[in-house]
Amino acid sequence: MQSTASHTKAPGKSHPVVTEDQYFSVSPLMLLADNAALFSVYLRQGNNFVLYTHAGEMFTHRHKQRLAENGVTEVWLKESQRHAYTAHVEQHLGNVLADDSLPAEARAGALYGIASDALQDVFAQHGAGALPADTARRARQLVEHIISFLKVPNGITALGRFIAHDYHSWTHSLNTTFYTLGILQSYGLPDESMAHIGLGAMLHDIGKAEIPSSILLKPGPLTASERQCINTHPLMGVARLAQTELPQTTLNCILFHHEKLDGSGYPSGIGGTAIPLAVRAVTVADIYDALASERPYAAARPPFAVLQLMRGEMADELDMDVFKNFVLMLSNAGLTKT
Numbered sequence: 001m002q003s004t005a006s007h008t009k010a011p012g013k014s015h016p017v018v019t020e021d022q023y024f025s026v027s028p029l030m031l032l033a034d035n036a037a038l039f040s041v042y043l044r045q046g047n048n049f050v051l052y053t054h055a056g057e058m059f060t061h062r063h064k065q066r067l068a069e070n071g072v073t074e075v076w077l078k079e080s081q082r083h084a085y086t087a088h089v090e091q092h093l094g095n096v097l098a099d100d101s102l103p104a105e106a107r108a109g110a111l112y113g114i115a116s117d118a119l120q121d122v123f124a125q126h127g128a129g130a131l132p133a134d135t136a137r138r139a140r141q142l143v144e145h146i147i148s149f150l151k152v153p154n155g156i157t158a159l160g161r162f163i164a165h166d167y168h169s170w171t172h173s174l175n176t177t178f179y180t181l182g183i184l185q186s187y188g189l190p191d192e193s194m195a196h197i198g199l200g201a202m203l204h205d206i207g208k209a210e211i212p213s214s215i216l217l218k219p220g221p222l223t224a225s226e227r228q229c230i231n232t233h234p235l236m237g238v239a240r241l242a243q244t245e246l247p248q249t250t251l252n253c254i255l256f257h258h259e260k261l262d263g264s265g266y267p268s269g270i271g272g273t274a275i276p277l278a279v280r281a282v283t284v285a286d287i288y289d290a291l292a293s294e295r296p297y298a299a300a301r302p303p304f305a306v307l308q309l310m311r312g313e314m315a316d317e318l319d320m321d322v323f324k325n326f327v328l329m330l331s332n333a334g335l336t337k338t
Helices: 061-069 079-091 093-098 104-123 133-149 155-160 169-187 191-202 206-210 224-230 233-240 248-256 277-292 303-313 320-332
Strands: 004-007 021-026 041-045 048-053 075-078
Touching (some): 021 079, 075 079, 093 104, 093 133, 104 133, 104 206, 133 169, 155 169, 169 206, 206 233, 277 303, 303 320
Antiparallel strands (some): 021 075
């Protein structure tokens, strides 16, 4: 969605200039008109950056129209103001996603970028105790945006282009959310139920924020005690959320996403119909994204190889109806070839 550069500029005659700063590019389509954003907008001329609008200045429809008339396809912002830009887009994300004049890919990039940044903030809160209510509300709102965007024609395909396979807890949780909601689209669930499940998928690994990174990122095999420590993360996740008012469906997804139909999972060892449909969907999405991602202790596998492994070696552990719907969703979105 964005690219970065670092350049300097000799003083110009008619425009204020900036020097020796880093910038990142965004599509001018992502700038909302008639908003006084807290970031400056620059145009790139060769290796130079020229100020277009000041931070706090009203960015008008005329500003946006002039960019379109001149064929400007990217504008530049200061790296030091990236947070202000992210907050601006997140605040208006509903409007951005509902704007059919924007290409689906541009909207998907905004959604993935904002959600990834938000989840990175959540997982950075090591030892922070209970999840703040405003953080939970923020996550719920992002889930609702995802549900809405997945209804856009080719929405899943557009999102698939941004799915990151360099494994981090936050990108994995985000990918798991997209996949889970994509699976459940075919089950005809109401949006409210989808939101509860999506929030559970988004927070399913929140307990890993309490696991030492030396264990989570260990490149070699885990010892028995280290494995036991990691296996506590579903319980730790639910414990962390005990003070937060969340639906039972959401908590089930967090607590039971490592349970297996044959009873071989953890932490409770339940199986069969005791595992709700929502959890079974999160489990399939979770396993697929983990195996398809580059992890410290394992290389990423190609999508088709992951699906073959899941169908061949995990048939007794996973809900095969959910799995078949997942494969169909990936295939229809063209995501099995990446």
